[in-house]
Amino acid sequence: MSEKQNIQEVDRSLxxxxxxxxxxxxxxxxxxxxxxxxxxxxxxxDPKWMHDFRLKSLEIYNNMEVPNWGPPxxxxxxxxxxxxxxxxxxMKGNWDEVPEEIKxxxxxLGIPQxxxxxxxxxxxxxxxxxxxxxxxxxxxxxxxxxxxMESALTGDYADLVEQTFMxxxxxxxHKFAALHGAVWSGGSFVYVPKGVKVxxxxxxxxxxxxxxxxxxxxxxxxxxxxxDLHFIEGCSAPKYNVANLHAGCVELYVRKGARLRYSTIENxxxxxxxxxxxxxxxxxxxRMEWVSGSFGSHVSYLYPTTILKGDHSHCExxxxxxxxxxxxxxxxxxxxxxxxxxxxxINTKSIxxxxxxxxxxxxxxxxxxAKRAKSSVDCASLMLDDISRxxxxxxxxxxxxxxxxxxxxxxxxxxxxxxFYLMSRGISESEARAMIVSGFADPxxxxxxxxxxxxxxxxxxxxxxxM
Amino acid sequence: MAETTKTMQVGRIPSLTWNRLKVNYSLVEGDLSVQxxxxxxxxxxxxxxxxxxxxxxxxxxxxxxxxxEEKAEAVVAGKEPIYHPQAFGTGLGKEYDDFVQGAAKSxxxxxxxxxxxxxxxxxxxxxxxxxxxxxxxxxLHVGKNSALTLVMTEDSDRDASGASLVxxxxxxxEGAQLHLxxxxxxxxxxxxxxxxxxxxxxxxxxxxxxxxxxxDKTYLGTQAELVGKASRLQVDMGYLVTGKETCSVNVxxxxxxxKTQVQMHFDGVLDGTAQKNFCGTIDFRKGSKGSVGNEQExxxxxxxxxxxxxxxxxxxxxxxxxxxxxxSIGRLDEQMLFYLAARGIDEKTAEQMMVRARLRAxxxxxxxxxxxxxxxxxxxxAFEG
Numbered sequence: 001m002s003e004k005q006n007i008q009e010v011d012r013s014l015x016x017x018x019x020x021x022x023x024x025x026x027x028x029x030x031x032x033x034x035x036x037x038x039x040x041x042x043x044x045x046d047p048k049w050m051h052d053f054r055l056k057s058l059e060i061y062n063n064m065e066v067p068n069w070g071p072p073x074x075x076x077x078x079x080x081x082x083x084x085x086x087x088x089x090x091m092k093g094n095w096d097e098v099p100e101e102i103k104x105x106x107x108x109l110g111i112p113q114x115x116x117x118x119x120x121x122x123x124x125x126x127x128x129x130x131x132x133x134x135x136x137x138x139x140x141x142x143x144x145x146x147x148x149m150e151s152a153l154t155g156d157y158a159d160l161v162e163q164t165f166m167x168x169x170x171x172x173x174h175k176f177a178a179l180h181g182a183v184w185s186g187g188s189f190v191y192v193p194k195g196v197k198v199x200x201x202x203x204x205x206x207x208x209x210x211x212x213x214x215x216x217x218x219x220x221x222x223x224x225x226x227x228d229l230h231f232i233e234g235c236s237a238p239k240y241n242v243a244n245l246h247a248g249c250v251e252l253y254v255r256k257g258a259r260l261r262y263s264t265i266e267n268x269x270x271x272x273x274x275x276x277x278x279x280x281x282x283x284x285x286x287r288m289e290w291v292s293g294s295f296g297s298h299v300s301y302l303y304p305t306t307i308l309k310g311d312h313s314h315c316e317x318x319x320x321x322x323x324x325x326x327x328x329x330x331x332x333x334x335x336x337x338x339x340x341x342x343x344x345x346i347n348t349k350s351i352x353x354x355x356x357x358x359x360x361x362x363x364x365x366x367x368x369x370a371k372r373a374k375s376s377v378d379c380a381s382l383m384l385d386d387i388s389r390x391x392x393x394x395x396x397x398x399x400x401x402x403x404x405x406x407x408x409x410x411x412x413x414x415x416x417x418x419x420f421y422l423m424s425r426g427i428s429e430s431e432a433r434a435m436i437v438s439g440f441a442d443p444x445x446x447x448x449x450x451x452x453x454x455x456x457x458x459x460x461x462x463x464x465x466x467m
Numbered sequence: 468m469a470e471t472t473k474t475m476q477v478g479r480i481p482s483l484t485w486n487r488l489k490v491n492y493s494l495v496e497g498d499l500s501v502q503x504x505x506x507x508x509x510x511x512x513x514x515x516x517x518x519x520x521x522x523x524x525x526x527x528x529x530x531x532x533x534x535x536e537e538k539a540e541a542v543v544a545g546k547e548p549i550y551h552p553q554a555f556g557t558g559l560g561k562e563y564d565d566f567v568q569g570a571a572k573s574x575x576x577x578x579x580x581x582x583x584x585x586x587x588x589x590x591x592x593x594x595x596x597x598x599x600x601x602x603x604x605x606x607l608h609v610g611k612n613s614a615l616t617l618v619m620t621e622d623s624d625r626d627a628s629g630a631s632l633v634x635x636x637x638x639x640x641e642g643a644q645l646h647l648x649x650x651x652x653x654x655x656x657x658x659x660x661x662x663x664x665x666x667x668x669x670x671x672x673x674x675x676x677x678x679x680x681x682x683d684k685t686y687l688g689t690q691a692e693l694v695g696k697a698s699r700l701q702v703d704m705g706y707l708v709t710g711k712e713t714c715s716v717n718v719x720x721x722x723x724x725x726k727t728q729v730q731m732h733f734d735g736v737l738d739g740t741a742q743k744n745f746c747g748t749i750d751f752r753k754g755s756k757g758s759v760g761n762e763q764e765x766x767x768x769x770x771x772x773x774x775x776x777x778x779x780x781x782x783x784x785x786x787x788x789x790x791x792x793x794x795s796i797g798r799l800d801e802q803m804l805f806y807l808a809a810r811g812i813d814e815k816t817a818e819q820m821m822v823r824a825r826l827r828a829x830x831x832x833x834x835x836x837x838x839x840x841x842x843x844x845x846x847x848x849a850f851e852g
Contacts, residue, residue: 068483068486069482069483069484069485069486069491361484361485363484363485363488365488368771368772371771381781381783383783383785383786383788384786385786386753386756386784386785386786386787388784388786389783389784390783391482391780391781391782391783392780392781392782392792393482393484393778393780394778394779394780395484395485395488395490395776395777395778396775396776396777396778396794396796397488397490397774397775397776398768398773398774398775398776398777398796399773399774399775400768400771400773401737401768401769401770401771401772401773401798402768402771402798403768403796403797403798404796404797404798405794405795405796405797406793406794406795406796407777407779407792407793407794407795408791408792408793409779409781409790409791409792409793410789410790410791410792411751411781411783411788411789411790411791412788412789412790413786413787413788
């Protein structure tokens with residue numbers, strides 16, 4: 001059992017095809033200046049408040065330091081990143097009208113097929129702009145709004161957008177939130193009216209094709225009282241030999257008695273700096289569920305945050321992170337309990353192999369007002385070789401005696417006994433190890449819709465191939 | 468001897484996290500002047516132990532020669548430096564260590580010769596007078612296959628104020644065993660700082676039993692470097708933080724040798740408006756194959772106005788290890804309260820029973836009966852207060 005197995009790099013050919021940028025694309029020059037931000041604002045026909053908001057965010061960005069904790073981001077040079085790249089085509093509501101090259105990209109990724117088979121609506125973003133957006137008639141008739149952020153800024157929900165946009169994640173939150181505030185582009189706005197339960201998921205897919213570019217989409221979802229929604233987010237990019245940046249922002253409002261499940265399979269290319277911010281505010285009796293799979297990126301900082309403001313509100317976070325060669329993935333979750341009788345549960349799995357670095361980082365904050373709050377954290381890490389690294393840094397801050405907080409974490413490797421047991425039943429060693437890793441990831445995959453669980457299992461299988 | 472520093476950063480954790488949580492380190496603010504270098508002398512030491520006094524230079528030279536070797540290649544590129552920038556790492560860190568070196572003229576050096584099993588515990592009692600501002604610095608060197616139990620007790624009058632700053636460096640040679648007991652029963656106005664750094668060679672064993680029940684502000688730090696194969700660390704620590712008291716704890720177990728074992732257990736009680744900041748780190752370095760590290764903190768919360776921060780960290784760069792940590796923070800279990808209420812025991816009494824049980828469980832590791840009784844009386848007095 002001591003013989004080491006070869007571990008191969010994942011076959012990313014499915015995601016690595018590149019489109020020719022020279023045809024029909026507009027690309028903002030690299031760097032981040034007031035002129036560039038003004039130009040983006042002009043391109044997007046921002047209302048005045050948004051124009052001013054962008055400039056204020058830029059000022060905050062310029063005055064903030066990069067984090068002194070977490071993975072290094074020295075390889076990220078904003079002077080070499082283009083903040084805005086778009087196709088010269090406008091957003092379409094029909095796949096047939098989407099430019100051929102872009103359509104082919106999403107066809108290869110299976111998005112139109114998924115829409116036909118299992119989704120209530122789809123948004124497809126290519127570089128900085130949505131190129132396609134559609135929602136099923138029956139869902140639209142129930143009053144569900146699913147549109148691109150730019151349309152939402154000036155449409156019927158303009159006031160609601162102004163009242164909520166970057167209120168959960170203010171530009172002062174951290175340097176890359178400020179960056180997002182300055183140059184954001186694209187993303188989706190979803191409003192689910194009171195009492196409406198959307199039975200099948202909505203999905204947004206983000207594709208960053210341009211070399212040396214940034215993607216800064218903004219997702220704003222409001223699930224009104226008693227409503228129910230499952231939103232799925234997918235992302236990928238071809239690999240380049242220069243840094244790409246993703247600094248998106250997701251703001252989720254879960255009103256009284258509502259439920260929102262937000263699932264993400266993140267598979268950015270391994271030259272990507274994924275500095276994404278996600279935050280949810282949950283009101284009385286509301287329920288927030290995060291399902292998160294992190295497989296791609298060179299560097300990730302990703303900690304979906306949930307503010308349990310309302311009494312009896314609840315949140316569950318289920319996540320898996322798989323860090324391979326050249327990856328430093330710093331992921332986890334934050335829970336802030338404010339309301340009485342609030343509860344949260346975090347269950348995460350981390351896998352490190354081939355020199356990959358995986359860090360689980362979390363914080364549980366129980367405010368003095370959160371009487372009878374309960375929180376439980378369970379995180380497990382698996383080391384697949386001795387050239388990788390896995391860290392666990394969970395913080396708990398409890399400010400009332402009337403709370404119950406529990407934490408369990410463990411780290412280890414694949415047990416020789418388990419491999420031996422499977423091999424004694426005729427399974428090869430490599431299959432046995434892959435089976436054990438799949439089993440380790442099972443709590444996450446079983447939370448995903450079948451086709452996404454299959455995609456995740458496929459990613460794990462690819463990563464484990466050759467073991 | 469007078470030296471004052473307005474602010475000192477202590478207990479910086481090995482891998483930083485979000486600054487807004489204010490858990491990355493603790494700040495010691497206010498009067499840090501020291502007037503007295505506690506010149507403890509040992510009389511009647513049993514055969515096999517020698518006690519002497521070193522100058523700071525002699526002490527630092529000795530420590531440099533006996534410090535665990537740094538392996539810079541094991542540091543993950545770009546990470547916050549996870550090695551303390553100290554010649555001999557300690558839990559409170561460089562700023563405190565430098566301060567003590569400046570404040571303490573001399574260092575007590577206690578050495579156990581090779582092959583000596585000292586059956587009787589060595590008692591080291593420091594009684595602080597009212598207003599005392601004392602610094603105590605010592606090195607413990609336990610020779611190959613030797614064994615020693617050292618019991619350090621600090622106390623003062625219950626209503627006394629002052630400062631007591633302690634620094635202990637430990638070097639355990641191959642097969643050496645040290646049971647280090649620290650009991651702090653200082654008055655309500657005291658600043659108490661305890662710092663420890665230890666290096667363990669092959670098959671060495673360090674057992675630390677700590678009970679910190681007094682003082683207004685307490686800062687505790689321990690860093691044990693398990694350099695030798697099959698070296699072992701066991702930590703049992705209890706604390707009681709009440710009223711407006713604060714307590715900050717940083718314990719790092721650095722597992723470098725093969726088949727090292729770490730067991731750390733922390734039991735605490737918070738009441739009033741007490742604030743506690745705890746960080747415990749199990750750090751599996753490359754080469755620590757076959758090692759095991761376990762850590763558990765249980766905190767009993769008796770008031771709605773407390774602030775409890777807990778950060779149990781595992782850092783791992785080795786595949787063949789098993790690490791586990793857990794934390795349990797909250798009030799008494801409702802079922803237990805119901806059980807006791809059914810037997811006529813009210814909630815307050817039940818709480819006191821649990822506090823006694825938790826702290827006495829730690830005290831049971833102390834091999835000196837009279838000290839255990841002293842601790843019991845101190846806890847009872849705390850209840851009366």
